[in-house]
Amino acid sequence: MEFVFDRENNKEGIEDLEIFIEDNKDKLGALMPIMQKTQEIFGYLPLEMLQLISRRTGTPLSEIYGVATFYSQFSFIPIGEYKVSVCLGTACYVKGAQGILEEIEKELDIKHGGTTPDLKFSIIEARCLGDCGLAPVFTINDDVYPHVKKEDIKEILAKYR
Amino acid sequence: MLVMDMLDEIKDKNRKQLEERLTQKGGYIIDEDGIKLDGDYFKKQVRIALKNCDIIDPTNIEEYIAMDGYFSLKNILNNMSQQEVIDIMKQSGLRGRGGAGFPTGRKWETALQYSSDKKYVICNADEGDPGAFMDRSILEKDPHSVLEAMAIAGFAIGSDQGFIYVRAEYPVAVKRLKAAIAQAKEYGVLGENIFGTNFNFDIELRLGAGAFVCGEGTALIESIEGKRGMPRTKIYRTAHRGLWQKPTIINNVETLANIPVIFQKGVDWFTKIGTEKSPGTKVFALVGKIETAGLVEVPMGMPLHEIIYDIGGGVPDGKSFKAVQTGGPSGGCIPENLLDTPVDFESLAKIGSIMGSGGMVVMDNTDCMVDIAKFFLDFTVDESCGKCVPCREGTKRMLELLEKITSGNGKKEDIDTMERLAVTISSASLCGLGQTAANPVVSTLRYFRDEYEAHVMDKKCPAGSCQSLLQYFITDKCIGCTKCAKVCPVHCISGKVKQLHVIDQDICIKCGACQETCPVNAITRS
Numbered sequence: 102m103e104f105v106f107d108r109e110n111n112k113e114g115i116e117d118l119e120i121f122i123e124d125n126k127d128k129l130g131a132l133m134p135i136m137q138k139t140q141e142i143f144g145y146l147p148l149e150m151l152q153l154i155s156r157r158t159g160t161p162l163s164e165i166y167g168v169a170t171f172y173s174q175f176s177f178i179p180i181g182e183y184k185v186s187v188c189l190g191t192a193c194y195v196k197g198a199q200g201i202l203e204e205i206e207k208e209l210d211i212k213h214g215g216t217t218p219d220l221k222f223s224i225i226e227a228r229c230l231g232d233c234g235l236a237p238v239f240t241i242n243d244d245v246y247p248h249v250k251k252e253d254i255k256e257i258l259a260k261y262r
Numbered sequence: 263m264l265v266m267d268m269l270d271e272i273k274d275k276n277r278k279q280l281e282e283r284l285t286q287k288g289g290y291i292i293d294e295d296g297i298k299l300d301g302d303y304f305k306k307q308v309r310i311a312l313k314n315c316d317i318i319d320p321t322n323i324e325e326y327i328a329m330d331g332y333f334s335l336k337n338i339l340n341n342m343s344q345q346e347v348i349d350i351m352k353q354s355g356l357r358g359r360g361g362a363g364f365p366t367g368r369k370w371e372t373a374l375q376y377s378s379d380k381k382y383v384i385c386n387a388d389e390g391d392p393g394a395f396m397d398r399s400i401l402e403k404d405p406h407s408v409l410e411a412m413a414i415a416g417f418a419i420g421s422d423q424g425f426i427y428v429r430a431e432y433p434v435a436v437k438r439l440k441a442a443i444a445q446a447k448e449y450g451v452l453g454e455n456i457f458g459t460n461f462n463f464d465i466e467l468r469l470g471a472g473a474f475v476c477g478e479g480t481a482l483i484e485s486i487e488g489k490r491g492m493p494r495t496k497i498y499r500t501a502h503r504g505l506w507q508k509p510t511i512i513n514n515v516e517t518l519a520n521i522p523v524i525f526q527k528g529v530d531w532f533t534k535i536g537t538e539k540s541p542g543t544k545v546f547a548l549v550g551k552i553e554t555a556g557l558v559e560v561p562m563g564m565p566l567h568e569i570i571y572d573i574g575g576g577v578p579d580g581k582s583f584k585a586v587q588t589g590g591p592s593g594g595c596i597p598e599n600l601l602d603t604p605v606d607f608e609s610l611a612k613i614g615s616i617m618g619s620g621g622m623v624v625m626d627n628t629d630c631m632v633d634i635a636k637f638f639l640d641f642t643v644d645e646s647c648g649k650c651v652p653c654r655e656g657t658k659r660m661l662e663l664l665e666k667i668t669s670g671n672g673k674k675e676d677i678d679t680m681e682r683l684a685v686t687i688s689s690a691s692l693c694g695l696g697q698t699a700a701n702p703v704v705s706t707l708r709y710f711r712d713e714y715e716a717h718v719m720d721k722k723c724p725a726g727s728c729q730s731l732l733q734y735f736i737t738d739k740c741i742g743c744t745k746c747a748k749v750c751p752v753h754c755i756s757g758k759v760k761q762l763h764v765i766d767q768d769i770c771i772k773c774g775a776c777q778e779t780c781p782v783n784a785i786t787r788s
Contacts (some may be wrong), residue, residue: 129506130468132488137430137469171490171647172471174430190392191587191623192549194637228474228641230431231395233549233621234556243433 104179106147114142118150122157132160132168136175145176181216181223183261185209185241190229192236197251201237202226204251208258222261269327269336276328280318290317297329306573308535309559310543311359311396311519315403320438323445326406332451334525335410338417339459344374347418353529355541356521360386360477360514361589361618362694363540363607366521372501373419373509381421382510383412385518386482387428387435390474391590392641393621396545396557397515401428401435404519405442409452409465411518414525416463419511424465427482430472439467474591474645478693479504479512481647492647493693514619516545536562540606550587550623553578560605567601570624581626584725585709589618591638591645592698594705595631614705616698630727631710632717636664638702646695653696656687660703668728672718681707732772732787736763739784746776746785 108115121138125131135158139150146169155162169175187202202224206212209222216223232238235247246257284290284297291298297317298304309315318325326332338347352367373381385408389397401408412424428436443465446452454462468486475481476491483505485491504510520542524532533541540562546569549555553575560569566586570576577583585595588605594615596603603609610617625634639661648654660683663676684700691697707714716722723731736746742760747753754770757763765776777785 130486130488133471133485134468137471167490168488171492172473174470174472191590191621191637192393192547192555194392195550195623195625195629195634227431228390228472228645229392229394231389231398233393233395233547233623236549236555 106143106149108149111143115150115153118142118153119157122154126158132158132165136165136169140175143179145179148177179216179220181221183222183241184225185222185239185258186225186227186230187213187239188227188230188232188237190227190233190236192233193229193238196236198237198239200251201239201249201254204254205239205258208254222258269332272324272327273330273333276324280325280328284317303554303556303558303573306564306568307559308543308561310523310532310535311400311407311516311545312404312557312559313523314407315399315557318404320403320405321441323406323442323449323451326404330526331406331522332410334522335413335417335451336457338414338525339457339461344418344420347414347525348374350525350529351418351521354524354532355539356517356524356532357540357542357607358514359516359520359544359620361592361616363617366513366517369501369511369513370415370418372499373421373511376502376509378509380423380506380508381419382505382508383415383419383421383424384482384486384505384510384512385412385424385426386477386479386512386514387426387432388470388477388482389429389432389515389619390477390645391592391619391621393549393587393590393623394547394619396547396620398432398435399557400515400519401432402438405435405438406446407519407522408439408515409442409446411513411521412465413452413456413463414521415511415513415518417461419509421509421511422462422464424463425468425486425505426465427468427470427476427486429470436467436469443467473647474641475647475693475695478695481693482512483510490647492649493695495692516620537604537606539608544605544617544620546605546620546622548574548622548624551577551579551581551626551629552624562606563604563609565602565604566596569605569622570601574624577624577626579626581628583624584627584629585625585631587615587623587625587634587702588621589616589698589701590621591641592616592694592701593618593621594701595625595634595709596705597709600709614701614708616701628725628727630668630723630725631706631713632664632668632723633725633727635702635706636661636668639664639699642695642699646699650691650693650696652687652690653699656683657696657699659683660687660700664703667714667717668723669730670717670721670728674718677707677711677714677718726787729772733767734765734770734772734774734777734785734787736765736776737784737786738762739782741782741784743781745779745781749775749779751775 213224213226238247289300291300348371356366357363473491476485478493480494481491500510536542543559545559548558558573587595607617643657643661646653666672684704687700688697716724740762747755754766
């Protein structure tokens with residue numbers, strides 16, 4: 102998907118990040134917390150901010166890129182306003198989570214890992230949300246939907262549209 | 263700041279309030295043994311690691327103190343030497359609950375032996391096994407038990423800095439831990455001069471970022487150091503050279519939650535529970551096709567069937583039990599005839615599975631074992647860090663073979679190839695992820711070989727789960743309403759109005775749309 106990082110609109114965020122880097126850069130192992138903060142502020146890791154982190158911490162951009170691509174929570178594209186995480190852990194899988202995921206993909210017309218063009222929804226495959234007693238389960242931001250059935254999905258998503 | 267005798271005061275005051283609140287709420291047994299959850303589900307359970315869960319308010323340190331919290335730490339700092347603490351840990355026989363079962367006391371002793379200007383205590387809260395959520399429950403419902411245990415560990419090995427590495431997927435746990443650490447510092451049970459002694463111990467939270475392999479000790483250390491979480495070559499034990507090359511002990515959440523209780527109730531009490539080689543209890547996440555899903559904590563050595571039937575209530579919806587999967591992606595599937603196996607580290611390993619972190623996923627006759635093996639392989643392929651070629655490439659090849667088999671294109675030699683691959687992957691990988699990656703395949707092949715053969719030879723999925731091996735048929739019940747023909751996306755259903763319709767098997771894509779639409783349930787699949 103196409104998008105541009107807007108420096109003007111993110112001025113405050115950039116300032117916050119700069120302060121965070123300044124406070125933490127001398128701590129051991131600060132890179133991941135800094136990257137997590139970046140993602141927390143902007144919703145993803147903009148290249149421009151990774152370059153900033155590289156300059157301020159003296160970490161080569163290649164190394165930052167290596168860390169960013171290793172962990173599945175880091176994203177180079179914006180995440181939608183509503184993050185739909187479908188649990189595909191074992192308990193959910195045996196209770197039909199794959200079908201739930203496919204139904205959500207169909208409803209939103211994007212694949213997992215993708216974001217809708219209006220930046221409203223993203224679908225994320227979650228490894229295990231730790232709600233195995235409620236399987237199959239998915240979450241939309243902080244709302245948990247336990248024991249979901251395929252038929253309910255349309256209605257649930259409609260609440261967020 | 264809290265001084266020694268204030269602890270009793272807080273306990274007395276809050277214990278009464280807590281008991282009153284719980285009596286009002288109902289569902290608890292309160293007697294001289296303590297406070298327990300009431301109900302059939304809990305009758306056979308012995309709760310040590312979960313003892314405070316669903317009882318105390320996890321956001322209030324005083325309620326933890328009301329349940330004897332921080333008394334063990336107080337007693338240790340007052341009356342014991344480092345070696346004495348370690349001796350008790352060794353005598354208790356507590357073994358790591360994260361999966362490998364390494365004796366905790368021995369780990370601590372190694373770390374104590376190496377002198378260093380800095381040592382670290384890490385709590386491994388990167389609970390990644392799909393189907394296991396006991397660590398999450400402890401962190402969310404009883405965070406102080408972990409903090410207290412870490413401080414005890416810190417005192418024992420001579421460390422003043424702890425880290426909790428917690429999965430980013432557990433936002434509530436992170437929130438509770440942050441609040442708990444702040445409270446503990448406020449009360450002076452963490453931070454500088456704990457209980458007015460000269461012992462200092464601080465705990466920092468580090469968040470994972472979604473990499474399963476970071477549950478492996480050395481990968482976790484790499485991740486805290488801010489690098490890609492890839493396991494190290496194990497020349498040194500982490501207790502010798504771990505985080506930033508300093509002596510480091512890594513303990514799992516559940517292991518830690520046991521520790522304050524051991525010091526409070528004593529070694530004799532603890533070793534009476536469980537088996538000789540595996541004392542104590544283990545928490546299992548009993549989930550999947552089970553009547554009552556949830557966390558169960560039972561003495562080690564309890565037979566599987568007792569957990570599944572007596573506590574969990576067996577398989578629901580009139581279906582029959584097929585297998586129970588333990589140990590997550592590193593574990594195996596255990597068939598019905600082995601359900602009298604006691605759960606402890608050795609017994610489960612003997613039958614080709616592992617204890618692992620305690621996931622226990624029950625499967626019924628509609629679950630295909632080949633598909634389950636494929637599910638886990640898909641997981642390991644995704645989560646293999648890529649350092650060791652046999653794991654990176656071998657698991658991928660194995661997944662391809664499983665995909666071939668479940669799509670009906672398998673050959674007999676594919677099974678042999680998988681068995682050979684399994685040996686290579688397990689013997690030539692650095693870390694536990696690779697060494698056990700083939701277990702789901704090996705164990706299902708061992709106990710459910712006939713299912714693999716049915717897929718390969720007869721092109722049939724006995725459980726009726728593998729889509730491409732299914733066939734849809736229209737029975738005589740058909741009333742010729744034409745609904746199925748209209749809904750079929752590939753137009754493979756033919757027939758006249760009010761006459762029996764037929765599915766052209768060569769064109770059918772097995773989407774099941776016809777079966778869902780049929781008003782008289784005339785369409786079957788096999």
